[in-house]
Amino acid sequence: xxxxxxxxxxxxxxxxxxxxxxxxxxxxxxxxxxxxxxxxxxxxxxxxxxxxxxxxxxxxxxxxxxxxxxxxxxxxxxxxxxxxxxxxxxxxxxxxxxxxxxxxxxxxxxxxxxxxxxxxxxxxxxxxxxxxxxxxxxxxxxxxxxxxxxxxxxxxxxxxxxxxxxxxxxxxxxxxxxxxxxxxxxxxxxxxxxxxxxxxxxxxxxxxxxxxxxxxxxxxxxxxxxxxxxxxxxxxxxxxxxxxxxxxxxxxxxxxxxxxxxxxxxxxxxxxxxxxxxxxxxxxxxxxxxxxxxxxxxxxxxxxxxxxxxxxxxxxxxxxxxxxxxxxxxxxxxxxxx
Amino acid sequence: xxxxxxxxxxxxxxxxxxxxxxxxxxxxxxxxxxxxxxxxxxxxxxxxxxxxxxxxxxxxxxxxxxxxxxxxxxxxxxxxxxxxxxxxxxxxxxxxxxxxxxxxxxxxxxxxxxxxxxxxxxxxxxxxxxxxxxxxxxxxxxxxxxxxxxxxxxxxxxxxxxxxxxxxxxxxxxxxxxxxxxxxxxxxxxxxxxxxxxxxxxxxxxxxxxxxxxxxxxxxxxxxxxxxxxxxxxxxxxxxxxxxxxxxxxxxxxxxxxxxxxxxxxxxxxxxxxxxxxxxxxxxxxxxxxxxxxxxxxxxxxxxxxxxxxxxxxxxxxxxxxxxxxxxxxxxxxxxxx
Numbered sequence: 323x324x325x326x327x328x329x330x331x332x333x334x335x336x337x338x339x340x341x342x343x344x345x346x347x348x349x350x351x352x353x354x355x356x357x358x359x360x361x362x363x364x365x366x367x368x369x370x371x372x373x374x375x376x377x378x379x380x381x382x383x384x385x386x387x388x389x390x391x392x393x394x395x396x397x398x399x400x401x402x403x404x405x406x407x408x409x410x411x412x413x414x415x416x417x418x419x420x421x422x423x424x425x426x427x428x429x430x431x432x433x434x435x436x437x438x439x440x441x442x443x444x445x446x447x448x449x450x451x452x453x454x455x456x457x458x459x460x461x462x463x464x465x466x467x468x469x470x471x472x473x474x475x476x477x478x479x480x481x482x483x484x485x486x487x488x489x490x491x492x493x494x495x496x497x498x499x500x501x502x503x504x505x506x507x508x509x510x511x512x513x514x515x516x517x518x519x520x521x522x523x524x525x526x527x528x529x530x531x532x533x534x535x536x537x538x539x540x541x542x543x544x545x546x547x548x549x550x551x552x553x554x555x556x557x558x559x560x561x562x563x564x565x566x567x568x569x570x571x572x573x574x575x576x577x578x579x580x581x582x583x584x585x586x587x588x589x590x591x592x593x594x595x596x597x598x599x600x601x602x603x604x605x606x607x608x609x610x611x612x613x614x615x616x617x618x619x620x621x622x623x624x625x626x627x628x629x630x631x632x633x634x635x636x637x638x639x640x641x642x643x644x645x646x647x648x649x650x651x652x653x654x655x656x657x658x659x660x
Numbered sequence: 661x662x663x664x665x666x667x668x669x670x671x672x673x674x675x676x677x678x679x680x681x682x683x684x685x686x687x688x689x690x691x692x693x694x695x696x697x698x699x700x701x702x703x704x705x706x707x708x709x710x711x712x713x714x715x716x717x718x719x720x721x722x723x724x725x726x727x728x729x730x731x732x733x734x735x736x737x738x739x740x741x742x743x744x745x746x747x748x749x750x751x752x753x754x755x756x757x758x759x760x761x762x763x764x765x766x767x768x769x770x771x772x773x774x775x776x777x778x779x780x781x782x783x784x785x786x787x788x789x790x791x792x793x794x795x796x797x798x799x800x801x802x803x804x805x806x807x808x809x810x811x812x813x814x815x816x817x818x819x820x821x822x823x824x825x826x827x828x829x830x831x832x833x834x835x836x837x838x839x840x841x842x843x844x845x846x847x848x849x850x851x852x853x854x855x856x857x858x859x860x861x862x863x864x865x866x867x868x869x870x871x872x873x874x875x876x877x878x879x880x881x882x883x884x885x886x887x888x889x890x891x892x893x894x895x896x897x898x899x900x901x902x903x904x905x906x907x908x909x910x911x912x913x914x915x916x917x918x919x920x921x922x923x924x925x926x927x928x929x930x931x932x933x934x935x936x937x938x939x940x941x942x943x944x945x946x947x948x949x950x951x952x953x954x955x956x957x958x959x960x961x962x963x964x965x966x967x968x969x970x971x972x973x974x975x976x977x978x979x980x981x982x983x984x985x986x987x988x989x990x991x992x993x994x995x996x997x998x
Contacts, residue, residue: 359848360931377847377931380970415758419771422757433757480825487818492850493835509715510697512830593698593715632718 324387326353326440330366333436334412341367341403342412342436345421348601349414349437351532356386363399364388367408373399396424404428412436438606443620448600449644451533452622455491456642456653459528459535462486463655468522469541475500475513479526486528495527495534496603506540507636509593509628521547521635527603534603535652536624538640541659550587550629550637555657557581557627558639561595561609562651565643571613571623578627579611587629596624599642621645622652662725664691664778668704671774672750679705679741680750680774683759686939687752687775689870694724701737702726705746711737734762742766750774776944781958786938787982789871790960793829794980794991797866797873800824801993806860807879813838813851817864824866833865833872834941844878845974847931847966859885859973865941872941873990874962876978879997888925888967888975893995895919895965896977899933899947900989903981909951909961916965917949925967934962937980959983960990 330342330353344350344364350372351357353364360375362382373393374382382390393399403411411425412434425431444452462485471478479500486494501511503519511523525538542551561578575595582591594610599622607615609623623645628638642652668680668691682688682702688710689695691702698713700720711731712720720728731737741749749763750772763769782790800823809816817838824832839849841857849861863876880889899916913933920929932948937960945953947961961983966976980990 375931379930380968381846381848413757415756415761417757418753419751419755419757419760420753422760423753423771433761476825476830480822484818484822487814492814497831508719510719592717593713630718 324353327366327370329440330436331368333434334367337412337432337434339410339412339432339434340408341365341410342434343417343425344414344437345418346414346416349441352437352441352601354386354388356382356388356390357532358382361393363393365403365408367406369406400425400428414438435606441600441605442598442607442615443618444600444622444644445620448533449620449622451531452535452600452642452644453652455495455528455530455533455535456537458486458489458491458530459495459526459537460653460655462489462491462528463524463526463537463539468518468524469659471518474515474517475502476515478518478524479513482524482526486526489528491528491530492532493529495529495536495599499523499525499538504633504635507630507632507634509630509636509638520544521637523636523638525638525640532601534599534601536599536603536626536640536642537653537655538626538628538638539655539657539659540637540639542637547635547637550631550635551639553582553585553587554627554629554637554639558625558641558657561625561627562641562643565617565623565625565645567617567619567645569617571607571609571615571617572611574609574617574625575611575613578609578625582627582629590629590631591627592630593628596626596640596643598623617645619646662691665704665708667778668774669706671772672705675750675770675772677748677750677770677772678746679703679748680772681755681763682752682775683756684752684754686870687779690775690779690939692724692726694720694726694728695870696720699731701731703741703746705744707744738763738766752776773944779938779943780936780945780953781956782938782960782982783958786871787958787960789869790873790938790980790982791990793833793866793868793871793873794875796824796827796829796868797833797864797875798991798993800827800829800866801862801864801875801877806856806862807997809856812853812855813840814853816856816862817851820862820864824864827866829866829868830870831867833867833874833937837861837863837876842971842973845968845970845972847968847974847976858882859975861974861976863976863978870939872937872939874937874941874964874978874980875991875993876964876966876976877993877995877997878975878977880975885973885975888969888973889977891920891923891925892965892967892975892977896963896979896995899963899965900979900981903955903961903963903983905955905957905983907955909945909947909953909955910949912947912955912963913949913951916947916963920965920967928967928969929965930968931966934964934978934981936961955983957984
């Protein structure tokens with residue numbers, strides 16, 4: 323029995339629940355190796371099974387380590403689960419309401435984060451893939467030679483993705499952000515069809531064998547931009563150095579936030595200090611004000627403080643940290659690009 | 661008052677519900693013009709309001725036609741909604757369970773498709789954007805000159821996206837499918853790092869001002885491939901000609917499915933005949949076996965029959981139809997590429 327599945331069986335036993343329903347594509351991929359391209363329902367109990375859509379049967383049969391059955395209808399699936407004696411069902415917090423509604427009259431349903439909790443701790447094989455994704459992304463960034471690039475933002479973004487694919491990525495890990503000038507004060511800015519202004523903020527990542535990377539660099543040009551950059555760099559460095567198993571995630575957010583606040587920019591740091599990543603670009607836990615999760619070996623979490631001055635510019639610096647005894651920054655891209 | 665909002669107010673009144681909660685990004689974009697880049701909660705009643713995340717406040721204030729307030733916590737939002745006298749709340753079927761759980765003790769909650777139903781009928785302005793997206797996508801496809809392309813599948817996919825962006829798209833409307841040889845029997849194949857084999861199947865689309873396009877072409881080379889292609893083309897053409905307001909969506913699926921079944925390939929047509937598109941690449945209604953929605957003027961639905969022979973190859977042909985009195989294929993790309 324696969325370790326991931328036996329862990330879930332333990333969780334179910336402890337909570338006296340008979341089965342766990344997974345629908346999120348990356349959760350099913352994590353458990354079975356099969357990543358749905360259409361809806362799918364994965365039922366974990368002693369006899370795990372995946373109900374896949376007809377159009378996915380070929381790929382599911384080729385890739386899944388769990389038995390696959392063709393989904394016919396909710397009625398049939400519910401009948402078969404009840405015939406197996408399943409009365410209580412754990413669901414993912416992300417389950418959509420319409421599916422919950424189809425199941426709620428036939429099962430005693432409880433929302434459980436079993437799989438999210440397992441996915442927090444990466445195996446060495448998972449970390450290797452994140453490292454490789456990061457290596458591809460950072461190498462591509464250097465090849466892009468952004469400081470001498472004369473293209474509009476959206477073409478620069480595009481060229482960065484092309485380089486990542488040429489270097490072995492399957493795709494970008496999220497919509498690549500290339501933003502510049504006043505737009506850099508938008509944390510999730512969309513690249514525009516306009517030439518690069520200053521400063522230039524690039525937030526990008528690659529996917530390698532399903533696993534994501536995530537980095538941000540900001541290239542500043544004036545004294546006032548450099549002043550803000552220095553504060554963000556200090557928050558970035560000190561937060562990374564503070565990471566230690568046993569601390570709470572919110573304590574690392576506190577380190578970055580306190581530094582930025584001391585310099586008077588607390589209100590301009592408008593997001594969390596970081597998020598986990600893996601098969602998804604955003605996973606739990608995160609370095610945020612409210613996240614009390616205890617940091618443990620095997621977690622992989624970004625550190626990305628930022629200061630955003632509306633109408634002027636923004637600065638964000640981001641690296642991804644694999645936690646082994648102490649935090650270890652993945653990759654070797656300099657923070658200052660020049 | 662915006663027409664979209666007043667329609668929802670009517671729906672709420674008819675069902676005696678006080679407010680409608682929207683969380684899906686494209687639903688909020690449809691109603692307000694602001695497309696969230698992080699979580700957001702849009703409450704529609706006589707005084708509509710959007711609770712946006714701190715990091716989205718700048719872009720939300722710039723783009724939303726509805727008042728925006730910064731989201732602090734579920735507790736604060738629930739308290740403010742209750743102070744407004746809201747006791748009953750309609751939600752989207754797509755709402756995630758964890759959010760439902762946070763609200764269920766304070767409100768009487770019902771799942772409603774008001775907004776999906778409204779989004780079914782496109783305005784002329786929306787159809788124009790879908791037409792423009794299709795024009796960009798088809799022009800880019802022709803520029804790609806796939807029959808003389810010597811690159812691997814994933815580079816061809818990439819080059820098609822680049823052409824779409826150069827031609828004015830903001831991005832691809834879904835992960836571009838360039839697949840060939842035996843892999844073409846997977847409806848949602850991932851482009852591989854291998855040279856194009858035969859047949860070649862390309863399923864692609866552009867996004868223009870938020871609106872999606874969707875087309876598929878299959879280039880066949882042998883007599884047996886051409887034989888399958890001819891059947892799919894017949895199903896494609898006859899299904900399109902059958903589209904008429906007043907019919908049920910499942911009747912159009914039936915036209916395509918009956919033809920493919922008569923030729924003995926019913927079991928190899930492993931998905932629905934088509935889906936609506938707009939701000940999302942997959943919207944309701946669809947030309948599927950079970951969809952009894954009545955076809956109406958203003959719907960925009962794809963027609964994409966396919967035959968998939970596992971281990972051999974697959975053929976799919978797809979066009980998008982804007983329904984005005986009778987179906988009208990968007991774009992003018994020939995079905996047979998040579």
